[in-house]
Amino acid sequence: MTRLALLGSPGDAALSPALHRAAYTAMGLPWTYHAIECRPQDLPRLLGSLDGSWRGFSLTMPLSGPLSRSWTRRRKRSRGSARRTPSS
Numbered sequence: 001m002t003r004l005a006l007l008g009s010p011g012d013a014a015l016s017p018a019l020h021r022a023a024y025t026a027m028g029l030p031w032t033y034h035a036i037e038c039r040p041q042d043l044p045r046l047l048g049s050l051d052g053s054w055r056g057f058s059l060t061m062p063l064s065g066p067l068s069r070s071w072t073r074r075r076k077r078s079r080g081s082a083r084r085t086p087s088s
Contacts, residue, residue, distance in 0.1 A: 002031040003053050007046070008060025011035040016058055038063065 006016045012035060020033035038046050040063055 001053055002029075002055050003034065004031060004056045004058075005034040005036045005054070006058045006060065007036050007038045007043070008063045009037055009039050011037050011060060014060070 024031040
């Protein structure tokens with residue numbers, strides 16, 4: 001089963017889960033969409049605990065900033081290591 005979710009806090013009042021579930025049903029997709037309460041400081045632990053059935057996430061505004069900054073740092077590190085060549 002494919003699982004997707006809205007991550008953030010507050011997430012319980014969000015309309016996204018109901019809208020996504022209705023769209024998946026209308027398209028005949030066997031997907032689920034959840035609202036998962038998550039504060040920015042809890043995000044690394046949460047992401048580390050998920051299995052391969054999770055395919056995508058939407059974020060509330062409080063999470064989008066920290067996650068964006070983290071993603072940018074990781075991309076810069078990976079690009080930097082790809083450019084390095086072993087010294088002879």
